[in-house]
Amino acid sequence: MSVNMGDQEIEQNTQTEVPVGAIQTVDPEILTKLPIGTRVLGITAHGVSLWTRTARIDVERDGRRKAYFLKTSSGDLGREMTSSEFQCMTKLRAVMPDLVPEPIAWGSYAAIPNVHFLLCEFRRMSGNVPPPEILAKKIVELHRTSDHDGDKKERFGSNVPTFHGNARVEHGWSDTWEEYFARTTRVLFDLEQDAQGPNDEIEQMIAPFFEKVIPRLLRPLETGGRSIQPSLIHGDLWHGNAETDAETGLPIIFDAASYYAHNEYELGVWRQPWNNIGTAYREEYHKHFPKSPPEEDCDDRNALYAVRVNILDSILYKDDPGYRRMLISGMRELIDKFPGGFEEWETS
Incomplete structure (x- = not known):
């Protein structure tokens, strides 16, 4: 259960066992999921989550800037959670592409043991529940x-x-x-x-x-x-x-x-x-x-x-x-x- 709060950069909940380093640098395994020629501009803690750490990754490719939403988890349970959410979001996206942010990939970190990630399209949100x-x-x-x-x-x-x-x-x-x-x-x-x-x-x-x-x-x-x-x-x-x-x-x-x-x-x-x-x-x-x-x-x-x-x-x-x-x-x-x-x- 997490919340993406528009463009606000919010301090992450410390209940999670995910090391803070997971959202301070972009892991090499995440880089393999990005299009060839993508240059990372930065990564910033973004959103609120109880059991994960989340971040925004800003990139540039062919002179165009783009952002991705990153969710990280840890342990065997975290791996299952990440895989499950990717599959669930993929199913929803296939039916209603305008309703669901595009799930890009999921996997495990190469540089930090037992940390897993979900990479999605970044959608800028207003902070309001739809009427x-x-x-x-x-x-x-x-x-x-x-x-x-x-x-x-x-x-x-x-x-x-x-x-x-x-x-x-x-x-x-x-x-x-x-x-x-x-x-x-x-x-x-x-x-x-x-x-x-x-x-x-x-x-x-x-x-x-x-x-x-x-x-x-x-x-x-x-x-x-x-x-x-x-x-x-x-x-x-x-x-x-x-x-x-x-x-x-x-x-x-x-x-x-x-x-x-x-x-x-x-x-x-x-x-x-x-x-x-x-x-x-x-x-x-x-x-x-x-x-x-x-x-x-x-x-x-x-x-x-x-x-x-x-x-x-x-x-x-x-x-x-x-x-x-x-x-x-x-x-x-x-x-x-x-x-x-x-x-x-x-x-x-």
């Missing part, structure tokens, strides 16, 4: 036009693990959205318990959550003649991962954790009280992409998707009890509302 009517419409376009991965057509998931911050998420493939959501969310609950420590209240809610709530809200999407098509989503679209291009005025999204999902899952993080991309964006989105039937379940599905976001945040911010409290509250509300599960809905 609802502009951003929501572009996200609808992404969801409607995304191509699927070859032989995995019409399946949910991904062959690429993604990262919520530095928390790894395995996807795999599922034929139904309910199966994908239940399978992967169960794993996330285990990771949350490992990160935060055992919690009796959550443990007691696991069975009704998986046996009643998830079938009640997700099974109707794909039964009774209804169906949903997998959409390529950004995967973590909060206000820190969406900006406005200072030159074109168009939206830009970055730091992707992309996979193929029910399109409405993208809107789960738009329910979070801390996200500046909120209710107005959800409302605008559904002006262009109607709610999946049964439409009357849409807000409760959104609450379910927000629970999964809270699990991820509770894993990531394990020293902040607030995310676990939000998780417990969200689970309890849904369990209390749907005690009869899918069976009760089906016979009503």
Whole structure:
């Protein structure tokens, strides 16, 4: 999770284990990814990041100046994060080239052991989140036009693990959205318990959550003649991962954790009280992409998707009890509302 703050040069977060030298000189391996004849003019710390160090590289070639955005990570986990983000951004770029900065390359440093990099096109940003009517419409376009991965057509998931911050998420493939959501969310609950420590209240809610709530809200999407098509989503679209291009005025999204999902899952993080991309964006989105039937379940599905976001945040911010409290509250509300599960809905 990182933020590129326009043209501001901002002191990097010191939580990262990446040595500061990674953004003080341009590593020889990075130079091999630049066009022949490129001359480096300088490298400057740029942006804000919790687990990486980021920089702007200014270059000149054939008398023309250009800039690149550099993100660096360390260790085996950092290597996986870098590879994953490159692949996710490449997928998004293939579908929506005007919405995503071009990923150039990823690799490992030659001069500094165990440091890895992601090199991207540099886009000058305004520091403003795009307004609802502009951003929501572009996200609808992404969801409607995304191509699927070859032989995995019409399946949910991904062959690429993604990262919520530095928390790894395995996807795999599922034929139904309910199966994908239940399978992967169960794993996330285990990771949350490992990160935060055992919690009796959550443990007691696991069975009704998986046996009643998830079938009640997700099974109707794909039964009774209804169906949903997998959409390529950004995967973590909060206000820190969406900006406005200072030159074109168009939206830009970055730091992707992309996979193929029910399109409405993208809107789960738009329910979070801390996200500046909120209710107005959800409302605008559904002006262009109607709610999946049964439409009357849409807000409760959104609450379910927000629970999964809270699990991820509770894993990531394990020293902040607030995310676990939000998780417990969200689970309890849904369990209390749907005690009869899918069976009760089906016979009503």
